[in-house]
Amino acid sequence: MTDLVDLQxxxxxxxxxxxxxxxVGLVLVGLHLFVALLTLFWTPYDPTAMTxxxxxxPSWAHWAGTDRLGRDLFTQIMIxxxxxxTVGAGAVAIAAAIGVTLGVLAAFATRxxxxxxxATFDILIAFPTLLLAMLVVAATDTASLFSAILALGIAxxxxxxxxxxxxxxxxxxxxxxxxxxxxxxxWPSIVFRHVLPNIWPTLSVNFALxxxxxxxxxxxxSYLGLGAPPPNASWGRLLQEAQGTVYxxxxxxxxxxxxxxxxxxxxxxxxxxxxDVGDPTRRRSR
Amino acid sequence: MSRRQSWAGWGAGxxxxxxxxxxxxxxxxxxxxxxxxxxxxxxxxxxxxxNTAGAGQGITEAFNGNVYEGLFQLMDxxxxxxxxxxxxxxxDDGLTYTIxxxxxxTFHSGDPLTSADVKHSIERVTAETSKSSRKSSLSTIxxxxxPDEQTVVIHLKERSISLPYNLxxxxxxxxxAGDLTTSADGTGPYKLDAWRRGSSISLVPFENYWGxxxxxxxxxFNYFTExxxxxxALLTGAVDIITSVQSPDSLAQFKDNPAFTVSEGxxxxxxxxxxxxxxxxxxxxxxxxxxxxxxxxxxxxxSIWGEYGTLIGSFVPPxxxxxxxxxxxxxxxxxxxxxxLSEAGYADGFTFTLDTPNYxxxxxVAQFVQNELAKxxxxxxxxxxxxxxxxxxxxxxxDFEATxxxxxxxxxxxxxxxxxxxxxxxxxxxxxxxxSAEASAxxxxxxxxxxxxxxxxxEEAASTWLYLYPQIVVSSASVSGYPVNGLNSQxxxxxxxxxxx
Numbered sequence: 120m121t122d123l124v125d126l127q128x129x130x131x132x133x134x135x136x137x138x139x140x141x142x143v144g145l146v147l148v149g150l151h152l153f154v155a156l157l158t159l160f161w162t163p164y165d166p167t168a169m170t171x172x173x174x175x176x177p178s179w180a181h182w183a184g185t186d187r188l189g190r191d192l193f194t195q196i197m198i199x200x201x202x203x204x205t206v207g208a209g210a211v212a213i214a215a216a217i218g219v220t221l222g223v224l225a226a227f228a229t230r231x232x233x234x235x236x237x238a239t240f241d242i243l244i245a246f247p248t249l250l251l252a253m254l255v256v257a258a259t260d261t262a263s264l265f266s267a268i269l270a271l272g273i274a275x276x277x278x279x280x281x282x283x284x285x286x287x288x289x290x291x292x293x294x295x296x297x298x299x300x301x302x303x304x305x306w307p308s309i310v311f312r313h314v315l316p317n318i319w320p321t322l323s324v325n326f327a328l329x330x331x332x333x334x335x336x337x338x339x340x341s342y343l344g345l346g347a348p349p350p351n352a353s354w355g356r357l358l359q360e361a362q363g364t365v366y367x368x369x370x371x372x373x374x375x376x377x378x379x380x381x382x383x384x385x386x387x388x389x390x391x392x393x394x395d396v397g398d399p400t401r402r403r404s405r
Numbered sequence: 406m407s408r409r410q411s412w413a414g415w416g417a418g419x420x421x422x423x424x425x426x427x428x429x430x431x432x433x434x435x436x437x438x439x440x441x442x443x444x445x446x447x448x449x450x451x452x453x454x455x456n457t458a459g460a461g462q463g464i465t466e467a468f469n470g471n472v473y474e475g476l477f478q479l480m481d482x483x484x485x486x487x488x489x490x491x492x493x494x495x496x497d498d499g500l501t502y503t504i505x506x507x508x509x510x511t512f513h514s515g516d517p518l519t520s521a522d523v524k525h526s527i528e529r530v531t532a533e534t535s536k537s538s539r540k541s542s543l544s545t546i547x548x549x550x551x552p553d554e555q556t557v558v559i560h561l562k563e564r565s566i567s568l569p570y571n572l573x574x575x576x577x578x579x580x581x582a583g584d585l586t587t588s589a590d591g592t593g594p595y596k597l598d599a600w601r602r603g604s605s606i607s608l609v610p611f612e613n614y615w616g617x618x619x620x621x622x623x624x625x626f627n628y629f630t631e632x633x634x635x636x637x638a639l640l641t642g643a644v645d646i647i648t649s650v651q652s653p654d655s656l657a658q659f660k661d662n663p664a665f666t667v668s669e670g671x672x673x674x675x676x677x678x679x680x681x682x683x684x685x686x687x688x689x690x691x692x693x694x695x696x697x698x699x700x701x702x703x704x705x706x707x708s709i710w711g712e713y714g715t716l717i718g719s720f721v722p723p724x725x726x727x728x729x730x731x732x733x734x735x736x737x738x739x740x741x742x743x744x745x746l747s748e749a750g751y752a753d754g755f756t757f758t759l760d761t762p763n764y765x766x767x768x769x770v771a772q773f774v775q776n777e778l779a780k781x782x783x784x785x786x787x788x789x790x791x792x793x794x795x796x797x798x799x800x801x802x803x804d805f806e807a808t809x810x811x812x813x814x815x816x817x818x819x820x821x822x823x824x825x826x827x828x829x830x831x832x833x834x835x836x837x838x839x840x841s842a843e844a845s846a847x848x849x850x851x852x853x854x855x856x857x858x859x860x861x862x863x864e865e866a867a868s869t870w871l872y873l874y875p876q877i878v879v880s881s882a883s884v885s886g887y888p889v890n891g892l893n894s895q896x897x898x899x900x901x902x903x904x905x906x
Contacts, residue, residue, distance in 0.1 A: 167776050173708055174654075188708050188773055344763030344789045349772045356768075363765060366633075367654040 141392025147385025151378075155201035164191040166198055167350050174368040183374040186360060192371060195352035196378050202353050203334045203382055206268050210333035211326050213272025214279045219322070221276070222283025223310055226291055237284065243277030249336050256345045264347040267340055271333045282325055286318040320393075327390035331383040338379055354379045437902035440622035443884065445896065446635050446644035448651075450628035453586035454600065456576060457529055459536040460586075462894040466648060467606050467626045469895045472513075473576035473591035476504060476523065476557075477569045479895065481670075481888040483724035483815070485570050489518065489577055489592065499564040499846060504557045510615045512579040513589070513596040520551035525580035527559075527572075539574040542567070564844035566851045570816065574893075594619045594899045604628060608898070619899040620886065639665070645884045645903065648896055650877040652765075653711035659879050669713055670889030672876035673722045673815045676709075676766070678774060678869040680807045683829040686755055687807065693866035695745035697735040699781045705773050706872040709766050713875035719863040721818050722873050724892060726848075727855035731863040742781045754782025760799060760808040763789045767809045770871065774809075800827045811874070815893050818855060819843075821862050830867040 163182075164170050171185035178184070183192035225236035243251065248271070255270035290296065290313065299309055340346035341355030349356065354375040361371030449463035456464050470478055470488075478488040487493075493504040510518035527549055530537045545565045550558040561568070582590035589597040594616065595608035607625040610618060627644050629635040636655045638644045650656060659665040678696070680687035687693060706714045715723070718731030746752060761771040768789060775785040790798065799805045812820075822839025824831035835858045842854035862868075876891050886900040 167772070167779075169704075169776065173711065187769055188776075344768065344791075348787050348789050349768055350775060350787070360769060363652045364654040367657045 138392070140388050141396060144385050144388030144390070144392050147381050148389055151200045151204060151382045151385065154197050155204045158197050158201050162194045162197055164194045166190065166194045166352055174364060174371070176368070177370050177374075184368065184370045186357075186371060187364065192357070192374055195357060196354070196375050198352040199354040199357060199375060199378060200382070202264070202347060202351055203337065203379070205264070206271065206337040206347075207330040207333045207386070209268035210271035210275055210337075211330050213269065214275035214329060214333075215322075215326060217273065217276035218279025219283050219315075222280040223287050223314065225280070225284040226287035226314075227306060227310075233284075237281070240277050240281040240284070243274075244281060246274075248274045248332060249339050252336055252340060253343070253345060256340065264351055267337055267346045270340070271336050274336070275329050275333060278329065279322070279325065283318065283322065286321055287314050290314050290317045324390050324394040327386055327393060331386035331390075334379070334383055334386070436905050437620065438622075438905040439620065439902075441903035441905075442623045442625060443621050443646070443898060443901045443903060444625045444627055444644045445646045445648060445898070446627050446629060446638050447648045447896075448629055448632065448635060449648075449894070450603070451606075454589055454597070455585040456574075457532070457535040457537045458586050463626075463628075465894045466891075466896045467608070468576070468589065468591070468593075469893075470593065470897045471595045471608060471624065471899065472589050472593045472597055473578065474593050475573045475575050475577060476506075477573045479570070479573040479815070479892055481890045481892060481895070481897065483726065483890070483892060485573060487569075489523075493569075499566075499844070500561045502559040502561070502568060504559065506555045506557065507615060508555065510592050511613050512582075512592055513611055514579060514582065515613075516579050516581055516590075518577065518592055519554045520557045521554075522580045523557045523577055524549045524551050526577045527575055529578065530575050537574070539571060542571045543575070564846075566843055566845045566848060567816075595624060598623070617899075620902045621898070624898040624901070639879060639881070642881070646878060646880040646887055646901070648878060649891060650879055653709075653713050653877075656711075656877065656879065664882050666880050666882050666885075668878050668880075668889050670876040670878065670891065671715070671722060671724050672874045672890070673724060673817075673892060674811050674813045674874040674876075675717060675720060675722065676770060676809070676811055676871040676874065677720070678807065678809055678871055679828045680868060681803060681805050681827075681829060682831070682867065683803070684806060686749070686751060686757075689749050690865050691745045691749035692751060693869070694735050695742040695749065695751075695781070696778065696783070697866045697869040698738045698745070699742035699783070700774060700777045700869065700871070701737045702871055703737065705770065708773065709770065710872070710875060713877060715873040715875070717870045717873045719859050720812070720821065720868070720870055721855075721859050722815075724890060725816050725818070726852050727818065727859055729856055729859060731860065734863045735866055739781055746781060746783075751782075754784065756784040756786065757806045758786045758788050760788050760790050760795065760805050762795050762809065763791055767811075770809055803827055803829065818859060818862075821858065821867055828868060830862070832861065832865065832867075835861050 167190065169189040170191055171181050171189045173187055173189055175181055175185040181191050181193065183196060186192055221236060225233050228236065251274035252270040255273055256266055259266040296309060296313060299313060337346055338353065338355030338358065341353035342359045346355055347353050357375040358372055361368070361375070365372050447463065447466060449461065449466055451460040451464035451467065453460045454464060454468070474488045476488060476490040477485050480486050489507050489510060491505045491507050493502055495502055506518060506520060506523065512518065527543070527546065529535065531540060531543050531546060545561045545563055547560045547562045550560070552558060559568070577592060578585060579590040582588070587600070592615070594611060594614045596611045598607040598609045600606045605625050605627045607623065609623045627638065629638065632651055632655060635647055636658070639647050640658065656667055660667050680693060682688060702716055706716060716732050718734050721728045746754065759771050759774065761767045771787045775787060778785050795808070795810070799808050819839055820826045821830050822836050824836060838854045838858040842851045842858070845851040845854065876889065878887060878889060878891070880887065883904040884901060886902050888895065888897050
């Protein structure tokens with residue numbers, strides 16, 4: 120083994136932790152993605168069926184135990200993965216659509232409009248994500264999975280918009296943009312050919328981070344009863360339901376907690392890894 | 406003919422009966438320490454000290470029967486006994502009550518109790534500015550006269566057999582006392598020592614109490630904002646008693662431990678699946694009965710409360726005088742539920758929205774109902790709402806199909822006699838029975854009529870009464886003599902004794 124390594128081109132030793140971050144992130148997120156897809160076809164039990172006794176501890180039959188109604192917790196946690204990923208992806212997609220559009224618009228706008236937009240983003244960012252999402256949910260008539268996604272997407276879009284604006288402005292100040300303008304390129308062509316491709320790597324890292332934030336925010340909303348309504352097995356609702364029984368049946372809170380933490384850490388590691396891979400300046404500085 | 410009820414000589418019998426009941430709740434009282442201060446742990450700190458100023462249930466818990474007394478007292482077994490009244494007579498038409506007061510009663514401030522205090526106290530509750538939840542039940546009072554210092558005459562607009570019961574909610578306060586939101590001046594066995602906001606209310610025995618002296622050296626109500634902290638306080642000996650436990654799961658740590666006593670009493674809190682009886686399909690009795698039969702309430706109760714709690718077949722709990730066991734009217738039977746649904750024209754089921762308050766136990770109860778009804782073809786959409794939304798959307802606007810709610814009051818079957826109530830149950834026969842029951846000449850007649858009303862609402866499944874909450878009191882094993890039912894949140898402290906250490 121050692122001989123082999125010696126024969127190889129001298130790989131920089133510091134590269135290992137970088138790719139480790141990325142691979143652990145990929146594995147964690149991939150695992151959740153696999154479970155989420157699996158639940159579309161198969162779960163150990165019917166998630167609403169009362170198949171066990173009240174608060175049974177983990178066993179071979181019920182890997183994560185049962186809840187107060189005797190429903191299998193492992194099944195509900197698996198479905199929770201699907202809900203978390205749906206919410207994360209949906210919220211980030213909405214945030215990207217709104218945020219990138221407004222951010223680019225601000226970067227291109229006249230000075231006055233730019234100032235107004237920038238101030239609006241700053242004000243929206245000053246609201247905690249969760250609070251903003253609660254306001255949006257309150258404005259919709261009934262809580263549903265969609266209203267939770269929409270609320271979180273809107274709440275996160277301000278962060279994305281501000282980042283996009285700054286990144287786009289930096290690109291717009293470049294000489295090649297001046298050259299493109301002189302050459303008569305229309306602004307849509309500048310946006311799609313020059314701005315977006317240049318800011319995309321940084322944005323996608325941010326999306327991965329916001330993905331994790333959206334998942335935690337959805338769990339918080341569900342914990343407060345404002346997220347996806349039952350019987351959607353959101354981890355936040357599972358945690359809320361387990362709260363009262365945490366002394367007698369701690370597994371009910373531990374298992375969804377582990378699921379939530381592993382996905383969020385996975386997303387953060389993925390974001391970290393993506394940044395290290397995608398950011399050339401950072402790579403050089405190491 | 407004038408009906409006269411004399412209460413002389415009853416006191417001793419009641420005391421004996423109470424001791425028998427309470428003796429079973431805890432340890433023997435033989436080596437009790439008469440100077441021991443009883444520390445009671447509760448989650449319900451009052452907002453202020455005045456029950457006509459929106460103080461909340463905590464003030465009833467701390468002060469009813471302890472600091473303040475009424476003309477009558479609602480005992481822990483649900484009976485109504487005279488307290489500051491010695492006896493009373495009712496005129497033939499039932500519209501005039503002449504009440505004699507207990508002699509030699511003084512307030513904590515030293516003032517003697519007079520009929521003027523009683524008049525003042527009742528008018529305080531019925532006043533325009535009063536926030537008392539019992540205001541409307543006393544609205545039949547037309548005027549109050551005080552012919553002499555020991556006699557009160559109450560004139561009614563219409564007959565009201567429940568007047569003595571309704572008067573149990575009226576504290577007799579000193580008419581010379583000023584603002585009662587931060588101080589107290591009652592006639593009870595304890596006087597207020599100190600209220601430390603956010604922390605505790607301490608009561609000390611009143612040396613000039615007219616009746617039997619408290620069996621302990623004082624009481625401190627310690628307030629907690631969180632059930633776990635409260636349980637820990639009992640575990641570590643910081644309090645002696647917890648007034649009401651809200652989930653069975655915290656009991657595990659006390660149940661098998663000889664250092665603690667867990668007692669289960671009868672509460673008046675009912676978990677209700679209430680329909681909007683005005684709207685299709687819930688206006689159809691068969692649909693309501695079908696839903697009731699489709700839900701396995703026994704399994705639900707065991708899921709929520711473990712081994713505690715009681716099944717009820719109607720809105721009336723066992724501590725109401727008109728209780729009858731109606732659990733057999735619509736037993737769990739999914740097959741007959743399907744049968745009833747097809748008779749009602751819903752053989753293929755239907756879909757409805759269940760507005761569910763966002764706090765325990767409602768969301769989990771809603772999921773259980775959703776599961777059970779899916780088996781008979783009814784699809785339930787759960788809509789989670791806050792307590793505030795429940796009040797505006799359901800209680801005020803009646804904009805709902807079905808909802809879950811816990812109803813806490815004692816003797817609240819009257820809600821089914823009010824077609825304007827949020828669930829809109831409107832059966833003229835029940836309305837008539839409930840209205841005429843209040844105008845009854847005798848209690849027997851009242852009980853008879855309300856039993857009949859009770860039977861009808863159960864037969865028609867006006868709502869589905871899922872279960873009755875248990876009332877669980879946990880105490881240190883060295884403490885006994887406390888009330889087990891805690892009716893209307895009362896917690897009489899004067900008979901509590903603590904064994905000498």
